[in-house]
Amino acid sequence: MNRILTGQDMKKIDRNTIDYYGIPSLVLMERAALGVANEVMIREFINKEKVLIVCGTGNNGGDGLAVGRILLSNNVDVKMVIVGDYNQFSVETKKQYEILVKLNGPIVFYQEESFYHLVNEADVIVDAIFGVGLSRDIKGIYKEVIQTINGSKKYVIAIDIPSGIDANSGKVLGISIKANQTIALSAYKLGQVLFPGHEYCNEIKVIDIGIPLEAYKKIDKNIFTMSKLTQDMLPTRKPRSNKGSYGKVLVMAGSKNMSGAAYLSGLAAYRTGVGLVHIVTPEDNRIILQSQLPEAIITTYEFNNGCIEQNHMEKIKQAINNVDVIVIGPGLSTEIDAKTLLIETIKHGKVPLIIDADGLNIIAKNKDILKNHQQPIIVTPHPGEMSRLMNEPVQIILDQLIEKAMNMSEQHNVITVLKDSNTVITSPTRDIYINLSGNNGMATAGAGDVLSGVIGGLVAQGIETFKAAYTGVLIHGLAGDKAKESKGYYGMIARDIIQNIPEVMK
Incomplete structure (x- = not known):
């Protein structure tokens, strides 16, 4: 430290x-x-x-x-x-x-x-x-x-x-x-x-x-950073274990015919060492996800007049209660079905929740969603999403990263991962971590989905939420730095970051 x-x-x-x-x-x-x-x-x-x-x-x-x-x-x-x-x-x-x-x-x-x-x-x-x-x-x-x-x-x-x-x-x-x-x-x-x-x-x-x-x-x-990943920051691996020993991540992501975010987040969680990934996504995404990520369990839902069918919602509620952490928001859209998913997840879920991307955009329009939540929540906005959450211009967010992240954490009792070139992570107890790993090659579509999966994978394996947040950001950045060595700044894509997670963690 x-x-x-x-x-x-x-x-x-x-x-x-x-x-x-x-x-x-x-x-x-x-x-x-x-x-x-x-x-x-x-x-x-x-x-x-x-x-x-x-x-x-x-x-x-x-x-x-x-x-x-x-x-x-x-x-x-x-x-x-x-x-x-x-x-x-x-x-x-x-x-x-x-x-x-x-x-x-x-x-x-x-x-x-x-x-x-x-x-x-x-x-x-x-x-x-x-x-x-x-x-x-x-x-x-x-x-x-x-x-x-x-x-x-x-x-x-x-x-x-x-x-x-x-x-x-x-x-x-x-x-x-x-x-x-x-x-x-x-x-x-x-x-x-x-x-x-x-x-x-x-x-x-x-x-x-x-x-x-x-x-x-x-x-x-208490403001700190980490210059390198150490073994004591990682989940413990046991000689005698099975997939149940390393946790279950539920990824609620993707929208109709938009499966990429769910794939990237789920694969990143697996590469971080989690035992099982369960993906909830619209039925249209089933075939491509089963072919691209056969290791994941897939639960899909369909719509009736723009709403999730009731019997499908019941299956989703069962999934919510059978995991160790939930990642929700990547590629989810901001339609009424996505809003329903988020509200029901916060209402019925008892495990830590990581809210990213469209999940944050839904909250920006419906701030009462975060009122009186019972589970630990990690939010992972970029400056544009933070601007909408805080009703502040983006430039104010960029100029006051620590203050705005801290405001979000204290007002809503959440851990805030405010993504920037040097990402700021804050907790309701006023701990502040500033990340120094990573590079501008990571400014690419899907990199945020990867981060949500990495953090989810660590939480599922028993890492405390604030530690999982800053360790996940560090791993994500170090994997991006590794990817830069082979791909350079210009050619890097989100999958390159995922491919280097095992190298960083081994």
């Missing part, structure tokens, strides 16, 4: 570490500088490269000066530029500067013309201008400096966060450094994982700077 902190969180933790635990700020700065310097020095051709460190006057600049000193002592060709006035130095930055002066370090204050030449000469630029405390738009010489660096197309390493990104929201404060690599100090920052900040960070690596674990306990919000 990897923590994600806001800029304010990080300041509190730093202060707690220094004031309560007595670890001096300069010690933390030295640890940070060592970690960043190591990342610079592991570059393959660093012995032939020129490094330029661009420093501000705050503690991020102090980190940069310390990095420069360490690189100098390791015979790296390095120069340092300070943007700002000596009188604006923080206490720690002033100390780092004084050390370098005594060492006759190659350090100068910013001048436009000479800076342009220094940037052009450099192979690697380290951004140490602003840190996580930045809250105002960048203007003046700082804007000019960032424009020059970005225009150079040189390899840029940002210390903690690219200068210009709001550490609390990921927003660009006027202009920002476009880094090739970001070295996060101690923990991920929220602005690194939310867009557009995530794009400006590029590759992110977290380094330890010596903050004790106890210092994190002052933080209220």
Whole structure:
């Protein structure tokens, strides 16, 4: 588990570490500088490269000066530029500067013309201008400096966060450094994982700077991510078992002559390890589903005047009470029969429920459907569906992913999987997971149906619902990353994601 902190969180933790635990700020700065310097020095051709460190006057600049000193002592060709006035130095930055002066370090204050030449000469630029405390738009010489660096197309390493990104929201404060690599100090920052900040960070690596674990306990919000899938996140497999040992998933999906979503969701559940998949779908889909997914049990229904026939509804109710989890909504349509299915499922079902796609569109028009539900519910909207659920413009949803997901969870007592490039998962108890796996090749029809099946498969095998939600999103993203290796971004389809689920989970 990897923590994600806001800029304010990080300041509190730093202060707690220094004031309560007595670890001096300069010690933390030295640890940070060592970690960043190591990342610079592991570059393959660093012995032939020129490094330029661009420093501000705050503690991020102090980190940069310390990095420069360490690189100098390791015979790296390095120069340092300070943007700002000596009188604006923080206490720690002033100390780092004084050390370098005594060492006759190659350090100068910013001048436009000479800076342009220094940037052009450099192979690697380290951004140490602003840190996580930045809250105002960048203007003046700082804007000019960032424009020059970005225009150079040189390899840029940002210390903690690219200068210009709001550490609390990921927003660009006027202009920002476009880094090739970001070295996060101690923990991920929220602005690194939310867009557009995530794009400006590029590759992110977290380094330890010596903050004790106890210092994190002052933080209220539990925001986290996972960088890899571990065995303890997966369902247990027993040597002596049968298909009943690994749960049953009921997939209520598809509409007349539209069977693809049911197929993808059902197959994904099987590939996640579930023992049995039961699909409820219109009669028109029977033949194709039986041929494409013969492992599944198929129950179909027909219509009478636009409504599901009563005897078929009774069969569906029996199915609802004979499974461990229900996935409802993929390709379901928003017709009256689909609405009836959803209402009856919530009314009669006692097991966890995953509502996706058209199930969410039905709720958007009939919000009372979620009132007083008894079973755990996971909803999996994309921003467009969330916009309809919350009666908010899509851009507001995109700008406030965490807040809107949390609102949905608290207002309706559901786990919310708000799908985006970095999907946000929230619970009614205010746990927040942000997913960092996956890629833009997964922006393809059916990928959401696959996700609902993966989460359903995990819940059926006994994984607690919130854990199943974030683990399912992680597996889904990692499978997409595997698919990218063979199919690339352009050629990936939903079935490629499914085919790589076993590889990710083995």
